[in-house]
Amino acid sequence: MWNVLAAHDSQNPRQVLLCAHWDTRPTADEEDDPAERRRPIIGANDGASGVAILLEIANALRVSPPPAGVRFVLFDGEDYGPGSDRMYLGAKHYASMLPEPNPEWGVLLDLVGDRDLQIWRERNSEDQAPEVNDRLFGAAREAGHGAVFPDDVRWTITDDHLPLLEAGVPVVDLIDFDYPHWHTLEDTPDKCSPESLRAVGETVLHALYSA
Ligand SMILES: [Zn+2]
Known part of the structure; x- marks a missing residue:
């Protein structure tokens, strides 16, 4: 895995x-x-949506650099399974060999392309990095995407952010777990929308530029 x-x-x-x-x-x-x-999923939302946004953010940073440096990491083995003992493999590995200096803050994007997108403050993120949630939900409001980011806590998610939080990186999970096509063959691009990708991408960019 890579x-x-x-x-x-x-x-x-x-x-x-x-x-x-x-x-x-x-x-x-x-x-x-x-x-x-027994068949593998396409993962348009569960996987590809976050990657798509990060690739476009990378393009934006080249044109207009933010005040802080940005590390991009695309984890392998998040969804390998079948059990949770064989999931989050890339994040666990990365968390065991973190480069210096420790990031001031971080964001994990997962399931962020749903046509009907609503991203709430995730419970583990809110407990361990509330100031990062404040930064992102504030950025969402300022960027005009407050409707996509209801400012309240919903869902408690085990995801790639947990090994990072444990290693001392204040990172929050932006995720819409209310997705009926999750882990089915129906997780295809038609269930996603460019408007959703844009709302999340502009929110993260706004947070980066105002950091
Ligand atoms: Zn998944």
Whole structure:
């Protein structure tokens, strides 16, 4: 397995971490038909949505650099499974060999492309990095995307942010877990929308530029 790493302004003493997972679930566990359950998912939303936003953010940073350096990490093995003992593999590995200096803050994007997008403050993120949630939900309001980011806590999610939080990186998970196509063969691009990707991308960019 491979994590994909990229850096913008790597010598800057101030760093921000932006991450997502680029693998997709090798088994469509949520399908009803056992034969279908053995097939891999496309993962348009569960995986690719976060990667798409980070690639476009990287383009934006090249045109207009933010005050802090940005580390991009695309994790492998987030959804490998089948059990949670064989998930979050790339994030656990990255958390065990963190480069210096520690990022001031970070964001994990997962399931952020849903057509009907609503991103709430995730419970583990809110407990361990509330100031990062404040920064992002404030940025969402200022960027005009407050309707996509209801400012209240919903969902408690085990995801790639947990090994990072444990290693001392204040990173929050932006995720819309209310997605009926999760871990099915129906997680395809038509369930996603460019407006949703834009709302999340502009929110993260706004937070980066006002850091
Ligand atoms: Zn998944």
